Amino acid sequence: MNLVDAHTQRLAGILGLAPVLPVVVLRDAAQAVQAARALVAGGIPAIEVTLRTAAALDAVRAIAAEVEGAVVGVGTVLDPRQLDQALRAGARFAVSPGATPNLIAAARQHALPWLPGAATASECMALREQGYSLIKFFPAEAAGGVDALKSFAGPLPQLGFCATGGIGAGNAAGYLALPNVRAVGGSWLTPAAALEAGDFARIEALARAAACSRRVTPPADAPPPAPCRQAPSAPRSTSAQGSAPPGPAPDSSAG
Ligand code: 3PG
Numbered sequence: 145m146n147l148v149d150a151h152t153q154r155l156a157g158i159l160g161l162a163p164v165l166p167v168v169v170l171r172d173a174a175q176a177v178q179a180a181r182a183l184v185a186g187g188i189p190a191i192e193v194t195l196r197t198a199a200a201l202d203a204v205r206a207i208a209a210e211v212e213g214a215v216v217g218v219g220t221v222l223d224p225r226q227l228d229q230a231l232r233a234g235a236r237f238a239v240s241p242g243a244t245p246n247l248i249a250a251a252r253q254h255a256l257p258w259l260p261g262a263a264t265a266s267e268c269m270a271l272r273e274q275g276y277s278l279i280k281f282f283p284a285e286a287a288g289g290v291d292a293l294k295s296f297a298g299p300l301p302q303l304g305f306c307a308t309g310g311i312g313a314g315n316a317a318g319y320l321a322l323p324n325v326r327a328v329g330g331s332w333l334t335p336a337a338a339l340e341a342g343d344f345a346r347i348e349a350l351a352r353a354a355a356c357s358r359r360v361t362p363p364a365d366a367p368p369p370a371p372c373r374q375a376p377s378a379p380r381s382t383s384a385q386g387s388a389p390p391g392p393a394p395d396s397s398a399g
Contacts, residue, residue, distance in 0.1 A: 147252065148252055148275035149275065151258065152278050155237060155278050156304070156326065158190045158217070158257075159190070160326070162188045162190060162355050163316070163327055163328065163357045164328055164329070164357065165239075165308070165327050165328070166329070166330070166331070166354075167192050167194060167219055167329050167331045168183075168193050168333075169197060169334070170193060170197060170200060170203040171197050173199040173202035173203040173205075173206055175203075175339050175342070176193070176199075176203035177206050177210050177211055178342070179334055179339060179347055181214075181344070182344040182345070182347040182348040182351060183214070183348070185348050186333075186348040186351025186352040186354070187352060188351040189214055190214075190217065190237075191207065191215070191216050192217050192218065192219040192239050193216060193218055193219065195218050195220045195221060195222075195226055195229075201229055204216055204234060205233045205234055208233065208235070208236075209234065215236050217235050217236055218233075218237075219240075220239075220241065221238045221247070221258070222240065224251075226238075227250060227251060227254050231255055231256045236256075236257070237256065237259065238256050238258045238259070239259045239280055239306075239329075240259070240280070241280070241283075243267065247260075248276075252274065252275070259280050261279065261281075262279050262280070262282075263281065263282060263287040265299065265300065272303065277302050278303075279303055279304070280305070280308055281296075281305040281308065281309075282307075282308050282309045283308070284309040284310055284311055284319070284328075285309055285311065286309060289310075289315075289318075290318045293307060293319070293325060294322060297322070297323065297324045303324060304324055304325070305324055305325050306325075306327045306328065306329050307319045308328065308329030308330060309330075311330040311332075312330060312332040313332060313353060313354070316354070317357055333347060333350045333351050333354055334350075335347075335350075338350075
């Protein structure tokens, strides 16, 4: 097995630990251990710490050293140097919002499993050519959301996705119901206000709710979805199958 395939297998295992991969922005490394413990206690072991703050690598180091049960990775990896820094800090995986030829070339030979990002069919195809079959779909909501991922499943059935960007408790279930979605990512489990206030009980509660969300695969004998959306003006006594109601979907924990 080549290195990219081996890494893809490891990433699949990591994304399989829980339905949600929290995207954590830590301004103070001192918050890291308690925040990570709260996530793990809530049933969310894999944690993506974004490299968007000066404290990020110290936070990764602290979580890797001190939080039993956590699988810490880094996010917002934009260049190969950050892969090296992340590995040295104890990260077990790395995530990027997109992919560049430079980063792909480095990641293909790097010891750290890498989840590259893509938002279009062409970007997914370019990654597939390089051996990547697990992709962060980002920015999920802005790039077409659930409908886009449903569309990718036809021509690109080999690809699995971690959908991230604009996802929260209200719409996670819609993504997790898709067969090509392995997990969703998002920052909603660690709100900045909760981190600043040291409200780790809130983070644990959010994690617990997220850990309970589950994939909903329709039964094989379920009727196919309606081929087109109903016009808004069409009088219907019940909501049409296949048409998304406006506003947030039911809480992910219900799914
Ligand atoms: C990311 O880096 O993956 C995104 O910023 C997370 O998006 P969200 O804040 O909308 O969850």
